[in-house]
Amino acid sequence: MDETVHSTVYRDNTARVDVKLRASSWFAQVRVWRGRRWPDLERTWYARTRRWIPWFSLDHQVARAVEYVNQHKKNQLTSREIQGRVNGALRLVKDDLEWLRARREKRKRR
Numbered sequence: 320m321d322e323t324v325h326s327t328v329y330r331d332n333t334a335r336v337d338v339k340l341r342a343s344s345w346f347a348q349v350r351v352w353r354g355r356r357w358p359d360l361e362r363t364w365y366a367r368t369r370r371w372i373p374w375f376s377l378d379h380q381v382a383r384a385v386e387y388v389n390q391h392k393k394n395q396l397t398s399r400e401i402q403g404r405v406n407g408a409l410r411l412v413k414d415d416l417e418w419l420r421a422r423r424e425k426r427k428r429r
Contacts, residue, residue, distance in 0.1 A: 322423070324415045328381055328408040334361075334388045338381060338412055342419040345369045349380045351388055362387065368416070377412075381405045 322342050329336040333353060340347035347366045352358035366380035373379065382398075382405050389395045396404075 322419045324412060324419060326408070326412045326415070328412070329385045329388065329404060331388065331392070334358075336381065336384045336388060338377070338409070340368060340377075340412075340416060342416060342423050347377055347380075349377075349384045351384050378405060378409060381409060 323339060324342075325337065325339045327335055327337045328349075333355060335352050335358070337350055337352070338347055339350065345368060347368050349364040349366055350360055351362045353361045362384070364380045364384055365375070366377040367375045368377060382401055385396070385401045385405060386398075389401070
């Protein structure tokens with residue numbers, strides 16, 4: 320069984336954006352959930368985690384998802400505010416991913 324990193328990157332009253340990725344995977348899922356009590360999956364983006372391509376990078380896809388959530392809000396966040404929130408949250412996700420990859424490599428050596 321492969322380990323998975325699952326983290327909420329952005330949340331407001333009616334929606335949340337989360338990232339789900341595996342240590343061995345080439346792609347990550349960036350998902351938007353709508354609803355308060357029983358949220359429904361509204362949209363999914365896929366981001367590359369290996370062989371970096373700027374348009375499909377994790378940072379860019381998460382920023383797109385947060386922009387998608389904010390497009391109907393009365394007080395929208397600016398792109399600079401979105402990028403600041405995304406960078407802070409993704410730093411933690413990437414640290415978890417590196418830890419899982421190192422743990423996986425250590426298990427392979429045994």
